[in-house]
Amino acid sequence: MTVIRKLCFIDPKPQLVAAAEEAGYELLLLRTGKQPFFDLAAALDEHGFEPELVMQTETLADRTIVTGLDTVDCPTMFWAMDPHLNAYWHSAYARLFDVTCSTQRQWIPRIKRQGATDVRWLPIFGRAEPWKPMAERQLDMAFVGRITPQRPARQWMVKFLREKAQGHTLSIEDNLTYTKMMELYGDSRIIPNESIFGEVNFRLFEAASCGCLVMSQDLGEEQEALFEPGREFDTYADVVELDHKLSWYLDNPRLVQAMGMAARERVLSEHLPEHRLARLVSIASEATRCRVTGVEASKWETLTAVAMWEAGLLVQPVKTILARLADLDQDGDIVAALLRVQSGAKLNKAMSDNLKVILTNNICCDVLDVNLAGSMAALRLDEWDWAKSFWYRHLRSGPERRLAPPTDKFSLLTLWAKELKRADRVVRAGFSFNVEHHLPMSATDCLMTILSEEPEHLPTLRLLDTMLRPIMGLEQARVGFLSILTLFERTDWRLALEIALANLRSYRLESGLEELELAQSMAREQGQESLFRKALATRDRAGLLSRHLAKG
Secondary structure, eight states: OOOOOOOEEEOOOOOHHHHHHHTTTTEEEEEEEHHHHHHHHHHHHHTTTOSSEEEEEEOSSOOOOEOOGGSSSSSSSEESSSHHHHHHHHHGGGSSSSEEEESOOHHHHHHHHSSSEHHHHOOOOOOOOOOOGGGGSEEEEEEOOOOOOOOOOHHHHHHHHHOOOOOOOOOESSOHHHHHHHHHHHEEEEOOOOOOSSOOOOHHHHHHHHOEEEEEEOOHHHHHHHHTTTEEEEEEEEEEHHHHHHHHHHHHHHHHHHHHHHHHHHHHHHHHHHHHHHHHHHHHHHHHOOOOHHHHHHHHHHHHHHHHHHHSSOOHHHHHHHHHTTTTOOHHHHHHHHHHHHHTTOOOOHHHHHHHHHHHHTTTTTHHHHHHHHHHHHHHTTHEEEEEEOOOOHHHSOOOOOOOOOOHHHHHHHHHHHHHHHHTOOOOOOOOOOOOOOOOOOOHHHHHHHHHHOOHHHHHHHHHHHHHSSSSSHHHHHHHHHHHHHHTTTTTTTHHHHHHHHHHHTOOOOOOHHHHHHHHHHHHTTTTHHHHHHHHHHTTTTTTTHHHHHHH
16 A cells, blocks of 8 residues: 655645644645636646645636646545536546545446546545533524525525524524634534435534534435434434424424534544545555546546536637547547537537538447437437437447337437436436527436427426436426426326425425325325325325324
């Protein structure tokens, strides 16, 4: 195992820097600022520093692509802070590093999607905060987080908390500095937690550091490997369970203190910056060199830039992006990327010429992304025959299957959506798809393209809801789709049950319970109440929903 003592940290967390300094490492700290590309080799030459580990930490504001990683003679590492929002570009960027670490274990397969071989789980950390007894704290509950119309579920959660807090002290803040936030947590007893896409978030570690009782959504094994539910924090499946448990904890301050103390002790024993530092150095010391080099490094730098540019995270002239693509071998990844850039820049003539060349010369005929981008680009240009040709090229490249041929734009988009579902490409989480600019590259992109033209296309709404149902964080979107469906299928108790559950998981207590009662009433009128109860039982882990109905 290689001994590592000289660290080059790019955009590190301050707490990690302090831990490294305390441990006696020799450090070079580099800040990328707002520049889209950062020349690592030049920076190392400028400082005369020969690192034994280079690690870039993802920043949540400015996005920078580090170049020259293939020239350094030591392990290279990228720490992905928000893979639940950025895996669509992390998967390309990871190819430039020997190791990529993800704060989210469940997102590792998404990061590995484009060929990264060494991706590890490295959660975020807490910090050693002073203990303040619960009796001395001023607030029963607090929540700190951005509250915007783009996050309706969070707005509904805050509304629920304000109603729940009657007779108790509550603070809701959406614009605090880190220091002020930690001061607030240190003066609070219970912290309700809400995630974006079912990720284990910073709030869990921050509040636990202050000895708060965190009430978090049930995220399963990954979260439970970090904190023990029922002892160091607690979980809820929906707003009914959150309501029930908050009532219990608000009336049991001694239990809240015991669990908050246990959470803080877990942070001190396992989740401090020095623990993460030791782990990342250990990972690096055993890492093998597997990053791409030379022309391949240029390729993956460019593909990362394309993905960021599409999402509006990288400000670069389209001419610059196109020039980078033109300088590379035109393999499947580059051909598909070029079509996406031409679409985003509305270069329709160039895109049309490109499609002709691809079809005429049978270029990359067995590459999914080329056929998908080609088919979607052809639809954008109203070239129906071309769009079908790319679909049939895709079918010929795989095992023989009997599928009904596409008859129109909607049927083709639906076929592609189902195909992308088979490839586990349901959503591009964190990517704000715009039907006017972006080519559909996921199942939901395809289906949303249909709904952009016909918002009440019922088969598409049903398929979209089926695809989104297993994905945590999209319940608020499902409420909208299901509401349209129920207008046309007013007696379907299964739809009513789904909208009830989606509402309850989006913190809409009153409307969720009303829909639940309606679903039961429909099922009873149709002589299917036993089926309703069985369906509900599989989704009601605590039995609270069944208990509510029994009271009625």
